[in-house]
Amino acid sequence: EIVLTQSPATLSLSPGERATLSCRASQNVNNLLVWYQQRPGQAPRLLIYDASNRATGIPARFSGSGSGTDFTLTISSLEPEDFAVYYCQQRISWPPVFTFGPGTKVDIK
Amino acid sequence: EVQLVESGGGLVQPGGSLRLSCEASGFTFSFYWMFWVRQAPGKGLEWVANMNEDGRERHYVDSVKGRFTISRDSAKNSLYLQMNSLRAEDTAIYYCARPSNSHDSSAPIDYWGQGTLVTVS
Numbered sequence: 001e002i003v004l005t006q007s008p009a010t011l012s013l014s015p016g017e018r019a020t021l022s023c024r025a026s027q028n029v030n031n032l033l034v035w036y037q038q039r040p041g042q043a044p045r046l047l048i049y050d051a052s053n054r055a056t057g058i059p060a061r062f063s064g065s066g067s068g069t070d071f072t073l074t075i076s077s078l079e080p081e082d083f084a085v086y087y088c089q090q091r092i093s094w095p096p097v098f099t100f101g102p103g104t105k106v107d108i109k
Numbered sequence: 110e111v112q113l114v115e116s117g118g119g120l121v122q123p124g125g126s127l128r129l130s131c132e133a134s135g136f137t138f139s140f141y142w143m144f145w146v147r148q149a150p151g152k153g154l155e156w157v158a159n160m161n162e163d164g165r166e167r168h169y170v171d172s173v174k175g176r177f178t179i180s181r182d183s184a185k186n187s188l189y190l191q192m193n194s195l196r197a198e199d200t201a202i203y204y205c206a207r208p209s210n211s212h213d214s215s216a217p218i219d220y221w222g223q224g225t226l227v228t229v230s
Contacts (some may be wrong), residue, residue, distance in 0.1 A: 032215070034218075036154075036218075043204060043221035043222065043223060043224060044154065044204075044218070044221060045221075046209070046217050046218060046219045049209070049217040055209075055217070055219065056219075087153065087154055089154075089217075091215040091216070091217065092215070096159060096168055096215055097156050097159075097168055097169070097170055098156050098215065099156060100153060100154040100155065101153070102153045103153045103154075
């Protein structure tokens with residue numbers, strides 16, 4: 001089973017600041033790494049797929065990078081609506097049971 | 110517009126059973142793998158089960174194998190999760206989810222339902 005580790009668990013920042021979130025995989029997942037955002041009381045929303053591709057409608061302030069086992073989600077300048085929990089997910093394993101990371105909460109400092 | 114609407118959640122005693130339903134609309138249901146993902150209160154996301162387009166292929170996370178069964182009815186555009194021998198640790202919001210690409214088991218999830226809460230107590 002591929003285990004994903006996210007750091008930090010919580011990131012306290014102010015609006016306008018840059019956020020850098022990390023996701024590390026226990027095995028090589030190539031670039032098959034996905035990022036989701038979840039706001040309180042809502043279902044998750046697809047942000048980034050295949051490590052660096054923004055999903056439809058996602059603002060350019062969100063960017064992803066990395067390959068293999070180390071990945072980064074960057075929010076260049078935090079907007080009020082960006083304070084949420086962010087999950088990474090791998091989509092390489094077979095059988096196709098695609099584990100999620102434990103999440104990083106971005107909250108207002 | 111793609112919509113996924115779950116139902117069937119509720120309060121059940123340990124050892125009991127529950128059947129969740131997910132009614133899909135706005136896309137060709139029979140072209141897509143479909144997934145169940147859950148989230149315990151205040152916790153992270155957990156992949157539960159998935160099923161291919163014709164229902165012949167199913168996969169489960171280890172913690173639910175032998176207890177949960179995923180199924181689908183393309184005539185009704187519906188996905189189901191039969192949950193037996195429920196445990197307290199199965200308490201969660203259960204989301205029905207659809208991948209972004211048809212005929213692709215590993216595509217990222219681009220549509221989620223609103224979730225249905227299952228409480229085992």
